[in-house]
Amino acid sequence: MSSAVKRLGHFLRSIRLERRKDTGRSLHFVLIASFLSCMGLLLIFVLLMLVPRLSALLEKNAIERTKETVMQSVNTVDNYVDHLLSTLYYATTLLPADMDTDTAGWMNQMELVKRGNSSIVAMAFFHADGSLFGATTGDQCASPEQVRAMTWFQKALEWGGTVTYFSKPHVQSLFQDQYAFVITLARAVHYQKDGRLTQGVVMMDIEYSSFSDLTENLALGASGYSYILSREGELVVHPRLQLIYHGLAEEDLNAVNQFLVGQGRDRVDGRERVLISATLNQTRWRLVGVAYIDEILALQNAFVRIISIVLLCAAMLSFCVASVMAYWVTRPMRHLEDTMLRVEAGDLNVAIEEQGFREIRAVSAAFNHMIARIRALMDQIVQEQEKKRLYELNALQAQINPHFLYNTLDSIIWMEERGRSREAITMVSALAKLFRISISKGRSVITVREELEHVRNYLIIQKMRFKDKFTYDIQTQEEALEERTVKLIVQPLVENAINHAIDQTQPEALHIVIKAFLQQEDLIFTVADDGIGIAPEILQNILSTPAGRSGIGIKNVHERIQLTFGPGYGLHIESEEDEGTVVTIRLPRNRREESESSAGKAKPTQGGNA
Amino acid sequence: MRKSIVLSMAMVLCVLALLLFGLAPESVNVVSPPGPAVLIVQDDTGAFLLQVKQGAQQAASEVGCALGQETVTKDTLTETVTRWEQRGASAALLLIEDANLREETATAFETSGIHVVVLRDQRANGAYVAMDERQVGALLAEFAQNYGMVYLLGEAPQRLEGVMDVLTPTQAILSATPAPEEQGCMIALTEEETHRLAILRASGEVTAPLAGMDPGASRVAWMADGIVDALAMDTPYAMGYTALKMALAGERKACLLPYRLVVKQEMYTAQNIKLMFPLLH
Numbered sequence: 001m002s003s004a005v006k007r008l009g010h011f012l013r014s015i016r017l018e019r020r021k022d023t024g025r026s027l028h029f030v031l032i033a034s035f036l037s038c039m040g041l042l043l044i045f046v047l048l049m050l051v052p053r054l055s056a057l058l059e060k061n062a063i064e065r066t067k068e069t070v071m072q073s074v075n076t077v078d079n080y081v082d083h084l085l086s087t088l089y090y091a092t093t094l095l096p097a098d099m100d101t102d103t104a105g106w107m108n109q110m111e112l113v114k115r116g117n118s119s120i121v122a123m124a125f126f127h128a129d130g131s132l133f134g135a136t137t138g139d140q141c142a143s144p145e146q147v148r149a150m151t152w153f154q155k156a157l158e159w160g161g162t163v164t165y166f167s168k169p170h171v172q173s174l175f176q177d178q179y180a181f182v183i184t185l186a187r188a189v190h191y192q193k194d195g196r197l198t199q200g201v202v203m204m205d206i207e208y209s210s211f212s213d214l215t216e217n218l219a220l221g222a223s224g225y226s227y228i229l230s231r232e233g234e235l236v237v238h239p240r241l242q243l244i245y246h247g248l249a250e251e252d253l254n255a256v257n258q259f260l261v262g263q264g265r266d267r268v269d270g271r272e273r274v275l276i277s278a279t280l281n282q283t284r285w286r287l288v289g290v291a292y293i294d295e296i297l298a299l300q301n302a303f304v305r306i307i308s309i310v311l312l313c314a315a316m317l318s319f320c321v322a323s324v325m326a327y328w329v330t331r332p333m334r335h336l337e338d339t340m341l342r343v344e345a346g347d348l349n350v351a352i353e354e355q356g357f358r359e360i361r362a363v364s365a366a367f368n369h370m371i372a373r374i375r376a377l378m379d380q381i382v383q384e385q386e387k388k389r390l391y392e393l394n395a396l397q398a399q400i401n402p403h404f405l406y407n408t409l410d411s412i413i414w415m416e417e418r419g420r421s422r423e424a425i426t427m428v429s430a431l432a433k434l435f436r437i438s439i440s441k442g443r444s445v446i447t448v449r450e451e452l453e454h455v456r457n458y459l460i461i462q463k464m465r466f467k468d469k470f471t472y473d474i475q476t477q478e479e480a481l482e483e484r485t486v487k488l489i490v491q492p493l494v495e496n497a498i499n500h501a502i503d504q505t506q507p508e509a510l511h512i513v514i515k516a517f518l519q520q521e522d523l524i525f526t527v528a529d530d531g532i533g534i535a536p537e538i539l540q541n542i543l544s545t546p547a548g549r550s551g552i553g554i555k556n557v558h559e560r561i562q563l564t565f566g567p568g569y570g571l572h573i574e575s576e577e578d579e580g581t582v583v584t585i586r587l588p589r590n591r592r593e594e595s596e597s598s599a600g601k602a603k604p605t606q607g608g609n610a
Numbered sequence: 611m612r613k614s615i616v617l618s619m620a621m622v623l624c625v626l627a628l629l630l631f632g633l634a635p636e637s638v639n640v641v642s643p644p645g646p647a648v649l650i651v652q653d654d655t656g657a658f659l660l661q662v663k664q665g666a667q668q669a670a671s672e673v674g675c676a677l678g679q680e681t682v683t684k685d686t687l688t689e690t691v692t693r694w695e696q697r698g699a700s701a702a703l704l705l706i707e708d709a710n711l712r713e714e715t716a717t718a719f720e721t722s723g724i725h726v727v728v729l730r731d732q733r734a735n736g737a738y739v740a741m742d743e744r745q746v747g748a749l750l751a752e753f754a755q756n757y758g759m760v761y762l763l764g765e766a767p768q769r770l771e772g773v774m775d776v777l778t779p780t781q782a783i784l785s786a787t788p789a790p791e792e793q794g795c796m797i798a799l800t801e802e803e804t805h806r807l808a809i810l811r812a813s814g815e816v817t818a819p820l821a822g823m824d825p826g827a828s829r830v831a832w833m834a835d836g837i838v839d840a841l842a843m844d845t846p847y848a849m850g851y852t853a854l855k856m857a858l859a860g861e862r863k864a865c866l867l868p869y870r871l872v873v874k875q876e877m878y879t880a881q882n883i884k885l886m887f888p889l890l891h
Contacts, residue, residue, distance in 0.1 A: 168879075168880065169880040170878050170879055170880060171877075171878040171879075171880075171883055171886070171887055171890065172878075173834065173878050179830070179887055179890060180890065181880070181883055181887070181890045181891065208880075209891070240668075241880065242668075242847060242883075242884055243668065243848075243851065245880065245881045245882075245884070246845055246847060246848040246851070246884070247848075248848055248851055248852065305632070306632075309628055309629070309632040312628060313625040313628055313629060316621040316622075316624055316625050316628075317621070317622070317625055319617075319618065319621055320618035320619075320621050320622055323615060323617065323618040324615070324618060327615060
């Protein structure tokens with residue numbers, strides 16, 4: 001059995017060594033790595049491809065929205081200007097046919113118009129020479145020379161009534177002590193005077209703040225703003241106009257002057273701005289919306305941030321899921337591996353719980369089947385080995401009988417021929433006992449008492465054969481008598497002493513001492529003689545050479561003991577030529593069961609001389 | 611194996627933290643507005659104060675800061691300072707003519723940890739915003755550069771130095787009021803002298819062109835009528851704006867603002883509206 005286990009262990013160790021040489025990645029690692037690789041590629045794809053495109057789209061959308069906001073403001077200003085122009089046109093339609101007489105009527109009408117629009121500061125009509133026809137304010141007006149010197153008056157006449165002139169913001173000084181910060185709308189009007197077609201100028205002063213109010217609430221982010229440029233490119237409306245005039249702020253117009261309509265970008269104080277410019281229809285002014293990129297793209301940045309966070313979270317959660325999945329998938333396999341390692345260590349009493357996926361369950365079942373099969377084969381081998389051992393043992397024991405039986409029967413015949421019936425009976429009786437113990441109901445293990453009884457019977461027979469050629473003494477320890485021993489191990493040694501130790505040339509009889517005693521956990525037999533001893537060259541190989549000169553004796557006994565109890569037991573021979581030989585048998589103690597011992601209890605034999 | 615499970619749990623915690631803090635509404639990334647600022651005056655100085663306040667208000671609105679105004683006397687000084695300290699004031703602008711009261715007020719506010727900027731007057735070892743008196747002299751002298759004779763009238767040493775920096779050796783410099791027929795250009799170095807010369811010119815007693823300092827309420831009429839040809843105007847709007855910016859920034863420095871010269875042709879333009887018509891907007 002032990003050799004079979006050794007062979008299996010060797011085979012499994014070779015497998016383990018092969019497996020340990022494999023430094024490849026674990027399935028767990030491969031599963032996680034694969035999962036993460038896919039997730040990483042997806043993440044990279046999203047971050048490098050989708051997010052930039054989405055950002056660009058959102059940026060474009062944000063700028064479009066800003067543009068729409070500016071265009072709405074343009075429409076608002078245009079509508080307001082249209083309203084002002086309509087009012088101005090209305091004022092011209094109300095001019096009387098007789099420009100010399102009906103001043104009061106027109107002034108009353110204009111007063112009503114002015115009251116209807118709080119942003120109108122003043123309305124007036126001037127003749128081409130600068131003289132006042134009428135005005136909504138009754139204060140003293142500037143002189144015709146002063147009127148003619150005013151830019152709005154000159155421009156209105158110059159443009160001939162086709163287009164309304166919008167002045168730059170200025171302080172109106174037409175009327176005495178009536179100063180207002182206004183934008184003046186002026187337009188030439190053709191009328192008949194003294195039968196001739198002549199020109200006059202209708203003007204309307206609009207509060208500057210009415211224009212600035214239209215643009216100051218434009219939703220262009222927290223810091224964004226808008227301003228209006230005149231057709232000459234000068235600031236007309238600006239939320240920080242006074243600061244700019246005082247040199248405390250500035251508006252960089254370089255970028256916006258690069259294009260008339262559309263959008264551009266510039267950078268001020270490290271912040272990128274988008275400039276959206278649109279022309280107002282009637283005034284040809286330009287309304288410019290300024291929005292800071294970081295503000296209008298705040299939503300986009302937040303979106304990208306959220307996308308990034310969500311993707312990162314998804315990646316991390318994927319790793320978690322991959323880890324758990326890999327753990328779950330590989331757990332049965334790791335269990336399988338652990339079990340195989342136990343088998344590798346020699347433990348065949350294992351079985352794998354068939355769990356996990358179908359494939360894993362199939363592998364587990366196959367492994368269990370294989371282990372069961374190996375176990376069955378091992379049991380079969382063990383049984384076969386046991387049988388073999390018994391056969392060998394029986395064969396060894398059987399070798400004793402022919403030699404001894406032949407010699408004894410020969411002696412009995414010899415005695416009968418000489419009429420020594422009494423001695424023959426004794427010998428036959430001893431032989432019968434000898435065989436009874438040899439048979440021992442088929443047992444291969446007997447008590448020390450039986451073994452020594454067997455030896456004694458043998459010696460009785462031999463003593464009768466060899467007469468006074470030897471004497472013997474059997475000494476036993478009481479405690480050792482009930483110990484169990486492989487049977488027929490002492491008799492061959494005694495036989496060997498009788499056959500080889502007697503010196504035919506010496507008159508002294510050979511003395512044989514047989515002892516049985518306990519030594520710690522061992523049972524010891526010694527067979528000592530004072531014969532001729534064994535030559536060293538023979539002694540050296542006596543336990544390893546095949547049975548030859550020593551007959552069936554020493555070597556067979558030694559092999560039987562080792563076959564039964566292992567290499568730690570067996571025979572030890574000490575011999576001196578012409579001094580004698582001591583053969584020691586060492587066996588493990590193997591005490592008989594109480595029932596057995598009580599049944600076969602006998603008094604110790606204290607030697608004896610036949 | 612166990613490591614990866616532990617790592618997974620750690621990652622789940624990270625994910626939760628990321629979701630909790632990363633997706634939380636972004637706090638408005640605006641610097642919290644400073645404490646209120648106060649404009650301390652000794653008395654109502656009319657249009658000048660109005661423009662100072664407008665300028666300061668513009669600066670305050672740019673940073674979301676409230677601006678208040680207090681009139682202070684020696685008796686109310688402690689109470690005023692304590693009140694603004696309790697309100698968490700961050701800056702105080704002082705427009706106080708009385709030098710002693712101004713210094714006491716400045717010291718009291720500074721002791722309370724409030725940044726102080728003195729307006730219009732200079733202050734040793736302190737922050738102030740004032741007009742550049744030497745620059746105004748140069749400005750007036752530039753107006754008179756084309757005249758061979760220049761009448762320098764009024765006592766203002768710094769302004770005089772500025773004038774002398776610009777006038778060339780070929781120009782004759784007189785310090786007496788010109789006769790009606792005398793040619794040349796009058797430079798009035800003080801507001802009072804400008805007022806006096808404008809009256810003389812309006813009455814025809816002098817005919818030489820006049821460049822002077824802001825004479826006050828009559829400025830528009832005199833300039834419109836051609837009685838004064840050029841006026842050097844201080845810029846209280848810019849003073850208020852600059853002072854509050856300095857105070858909120860905690861700057862302890864001297865700032866001299868330039869005067870601006872207004873001539874008749876430009877008196878109604880938008881650029882000069884704050885100078886010539888401080889009540890218009």
